[in-house]
Amino acid sequence: MNKESLYDYILTIADNCLILGQRLGELCGHGPSLETDIAGTNISLDLIGQTRSFYQYAADIEGKGKTEDDIAFLRLEKDYKNCLLVEQPNDHFGYVIGRQYLWDTFYLLFLNELQNSSDETLSAIAKKGIKEVSYHRRFSGDWVKRLGDGSEESHLKMQEVVNGLWPYVDELFDMTGVSKELIKQGIAVDLSKLRETYFKQVSALLEEATLEVPERKYFVYGGKKGVHSEYFGYLLSDLQYMQRTYPNMTW
Amino acid sequence: MSEKEIKNLEEIFEARIARDEKIEPKDWMPEKYRKTHIRQISQHAHSEIVGMLPEGNWITRAPSLRRKAALLAKVQDEAGHGLYLYSACETLGISREEMYEQLHTGKAKYSSIFNYPTLTWADMGAIGWLVDGAAIINQVPLCNTSYGPYARAMIRVCKEESFHQRQGFESLLTLCKGTPDQKNMAQDALNRWWWPSLMMFGPTDDESTHTEQSMKWKLKRKTNDELRQQFVDQTVPQAEILGITIPDPDLKWNEERGHYDFGKINWDEFWQVVKGHGPCNKQRIKDRVSAWEKGAWVRDAAIAYAEKQEKRNQEERKAS
Numbered sequence: 001m002n003k004e005s006l007y008d009y010i011l012t013i014a015d016n017c018l019i020l021g022q023r024l025g026e027l028c029g030h031g032p033s034l035e036t037d038i039a040g041t042n043i044s045l046d047l048i049g050q051t052r053s054f055y056q057y058a059a060d061i062e063g064k065g066k067t068e069d070d071i072a073f074l075r076l077e078k079d080y081k082n083c084l085l086v087e088q089p090n091d092h093f094g095y096v097i098g099r100q101y102l103w104d105t106f107y108l109l110f111l112n113e114l115q116n117s118s119d120e121t122l123s124a125i126a127k128k129g130i131k132e133v134s135y136h137r138r139f140s141g142d143w144v145k146r147l148g149d150g151s152e153e154s155h156l157k158m159q160e161v162v163n164g165l166w167p168y169v170d171e172l173f174d175m176t177g178v179s180k181e182l183i184k185q186g187i188a189v190d191l192s193k194l195r196e197t198y199f200k201q202v203s204a205l206l207e208e209a210t211l212e213v214p215e216r217k218y219f220v221y222g223g224k225k226g227v228h229s230e231y232f233g234y235l236l237s238d239l240q241y242m243q244r245t246y247p248n249m250t251w
Numbered sequence: 252m253s254e255k256e257i258k259n260l261e262e263i264f265e266a267r268i269a270r271d272e273k274i275e276p277k278d279w280m281p282e283k284y285r286k287t288h289i290r291q292i293s294q295h296a297h298s299e300i301v302g303m304l305p306e307g308n309w310i311t312r313a314p315s316l317r318r319k320a321a322l323l324a325k326v327q328d329e330a331g332h333g334l335y336l337y338s339a340c341e342t343l344g345i346s347r348e349e350m351y352e353q354l355h356t357g358k359a360k361y362s363s364i365f366n367y368p369t370l371t372w373a374d375m376g377a378i379g380w381l382v383d384g385a386a387i388i389n390q391v392p393l394c395n396t397s398y399g400p401y402a403r404a405m406i407r408v409c410k411e412e413s414f415h416q417r418q419g420f421e422s423l424l425t426l427c428k429g430t431p432d433q434k435n436m437a438q439d440a441l442n443r444w445w446w447p448s449l450m451m452f453g454p455t456d457d458e459s460t461h462t463e464q465s466m467k468w469k470l471k472r473k474t475n476d477e478l479r480q481q482f483v484d485q486t487v488p489q490a491e492i493l494g495i496t497i498p499d500p501d502l503k504w505n506e507e508r509g510h511y512d513f514g515k516i517n518w519d520e521f522w523q524v525v526k527g528h529g530p531c532n533k534q535r536i537k538d539r540v541s542a543w544e545k546g547a548w549v550r551d552a553a554i555a556y557a558e559k560q561e562k563r564n565q566e567e568r569k570a571s
Contacts, residue, residue: 032546150552242314
């Protein structure tokens with residue numbers, strides 16, 4: 001097994017958890033209701049927990065004495081491998097929910113496959129994650145329905161959200177950072193196999209929510225290659241602030 | 252009901268409290284008891300919710316993943332406290348919307364401590380150690396208060412607050428054992444949070460208006476000054492463990508009293524903040540109002556969706 005490609009692979013998964021967890025963390029105390037605030041914080045907490053498990057394992061694999069925090073806080077922008085979807089800003093609650101649902105649906109399909117990984121640690125992290133992400137997906141899916149099929153205003157807003165986030169969904173299946181060797185060894189998940197089910201599930205829910213499914217063209221890619229959005233640098237400057245300002249300290 | 256009958260009910264009611272029986276939502280209670288409890292419980296709930304803001308301010312900048320997760324969990328706990336305190340308050344016949352309205356218009360108060368800004372990471376530790384520490388001293392006696400739903404909510408709140416307090420202390424201890432920069436950060440946080448924490452116990456006993464009645468209803472077991480003294484006595488040795496200095500030149504052990512003497516609190520500052528002119532009063536309320544107003548379309552959508560669902564269910568029932 002090639003250590004480097006496994007390390008990279010773990011980051012292509014975990015960076016999504018970190019960045020989405022960070023985005024949700026911005027919302028704490030500012031949600032439309034106490035209940036949604038609690039749910040958002042809870043999802044963020046689960047994602048940060050998963051991030052830690054993945055990074056701890058990545059640090060072990062690499063064997064250079066790095067910690068989970070070195071990986072989380074001390075990389076350059078282009079070295080983060082999360083997809084563009086999860087770094088999109090919290091413009092309003094509809095975007096938070098839309099982003100969450102489009103991610104959760106993918107991530108649950110992904111973890112369901114990853115639990116069969118021949119790598120025992122990845123399989124164990126996936127099994128634990130499935131329980132959490134099933135709840136996240138139920139929460140976000142229910143809210144897509146409420147907002148899509150709620151009031152006239154919420155319907156229009158939610159359609160705008162779906163249209164706005166749609167260009168980012170195909171990158172979820174982009175195989176950048178997943179080596180063929182890892183798939184052959186049964187360690188990594190072949191993302192192309194998830195695409196059809198994903199679009200089927202998402203389309204069904206959007207239709208239930210009386211929302212139109214946008215056409216499948218004009219997709220945008222980049223995050224997995226380290227080419228991020230303009231929003232990303234600002235997200236990182238918050239995330240990395242303490243570690244950059246006070247280097248080499250224990251917290 | 253005649254005056255005599257009411258007086259009779261009141262006597263029975265007071266006797267129940269004296270016997271340590273719990274008053275439950277459906278029991279008869281004097282109007283003043285209901286109003287006092289609505290005021291205190293809603294104020295407590297608002298404090299939890301407004302208290303999420305100064306701590307939420309550091310979630311995105313927490314210095315490690317472990318601290319980020321712990322802070323998220325802590326703020327989530329506070330939202331949970333708010334939720335069951337609002338629920339306890341609703342049992343007294345006020346809606347959550349009415350309570351929010353009172354908060355947003357300034358009619359209802361919340362703990363003044365949250366009108367101070369969180370300026371460094373060490374403030375997260377200081378809030379846990381001092382603010383949650385003071386809150387516990389205020390709140391532990393409430394686990395035995397006379398109103399059942401409030402007492403039960405407080406048992407859970409106190410358990411979690413006590414965990415937060417230890418966590419805050421541990422976080423500061425890490426800073427104090429760290430580099431000089433980290434220790435300075437901890438000292439600076441103590442300098443800023445010490446006096447506002449002492450103010451959390453409210454005005455001195457001779458200025459406190461609600462104490463006597465509250466004692467009878469077990470909303471209070473000790474006076475403001477007694478609780479404040481307990482806090483100082485408990486906290487001074489902890490500051491010594493941390494190795495940072497409490498910003499009070501008059502602080503010293505009084506052998507005769509068996510307590511620490513401490514300096515004069517700046518009551519002008521206290522009243523200024525209570526009256527809405529602290530460093531963050533306007534910002535905190537603006538944030539709450541903004542979250543509420545920006546969320547209106549979401550709440551309306553949820554109601555509209557629920558109504559549609561109900562209608563669909565009815566139609567299905569008719570058809571079958």
